[in-house]
Amino acid sequence: MLYPTRLPSFHRLPPPGRLADRVRWFWIPEWNLPPGRVSRQELLPFPALNLVVQADGVTLSGPATRRSFRDLSGSGWAVGLLLRPAAVPSFTGDPGALRDAEIPFPAPELLAAVQEAMVSGPEPGDSKDDDAGARRRARAVASAGAWLESRLPSPTGEALLANRLEEMIQSNPGLTRVDQLASGLGVSTRTLQRLARRYVGLSPLAMIRRYRLQEAAERLRTEPGVTIADVAAELGYADHAHLASVFQDVLGFTPSGYRRSSAGETA
Structure with missing residues (x-):
């Protein structure tokens, strides 16, 4: 939320x-x-x-x-x-x-x-x-x-691998590329794409980007002392401008605008 x-x-x-x-x-x-x-x-x-x-x-x-x-x-x-x-x-x-x-x-x-x-x-x-x-x-x-x-039947081995895909993205903020994910799971990029398509309905890259954006939004809302540039660097964005562009495209506002509006919610 x-x-x-x-x-x-x-x-x-x-x-x-x-x-x-x-x-x-x-x-x-x-x-x-x-x-x-x-x-x-x-x-x-x-x-x-x-x-x-x-x-x-x-x-x-x-x-x-x-x-x-x-x-x-x-x-x-x-x-x-x-x-x-x-x-x-x-x-x-x-x-x-x-x-x-x-x-x-x-x-x-x-x-x-x-x-x-x-x-x-x-x-x-x-x-x-x-x-x-x-x-x-x-x-x-x-x-x-x-x-x-x-x-619901007990999960198959493939289904549990799809769970691991999700877990790895969610738990590793430094994971920003599909090849990192494939290497971590020990599978090919093609296998990764197939798993994500069957068990999630999004591409692996879309999943990675969504989790990183969620983390960025949470940190901006809950950590007033951290700079937007620091958040961008720690979550794999090229720079402040890159994070701002993604925020604008997906959320419709800038990181600084979100920080101001969320601070107003709790003031």
Whole structure:
């Protein structure tokens, strides 16, 4: 999220251990806004697919190539699952066709189970609203996890290699080139391209660039003492101007403009 403080309530929960190779985490926003107020949530999504359950249905979101946003009003909730690459073939054979798209996904049993968890009242022993909310979210994760486990096969060796591809990009800020990634995984560039196409729907280079841009945005928002030039150098951009150009192309504003606006959010 580009402006986290705009969201009334947001929780990120780990998946049940048995699903850690197919779900990175569950994300659950909840909101209850005054009449007439709209809260715009601006996002720079991960290069991945999300399965999202809301009160009115289930959707599957493909990998995003640009900034997106959601306008929240009234009251509501969502339970999202950030899918690992290994889970993707169980939902679509062509994730690239879902690029920058969100489509309805038929899962009535999942919808019913998560709805029941999210609208249920407090349980005996809940001493405050926080207790009830935590239990509600835990029930939603357990229900969605049980549904997933009953439908998703254990990952193949190739699927686990696709997970390693994602992990290597995410955990190595200094990784900026496709040949570095191929060497680290011990595969050819052609194999890397095929894995990314089947399990993510983006090219390896697009995945690398998205993670580096997310890291740049987070550092600019949370580290006021670091210079934009330092962030650019540490994340593989040629210079300040290169980072500024990518920011403008993908997000629609400059790094300095984002730093000012995000500082205003928390001031």
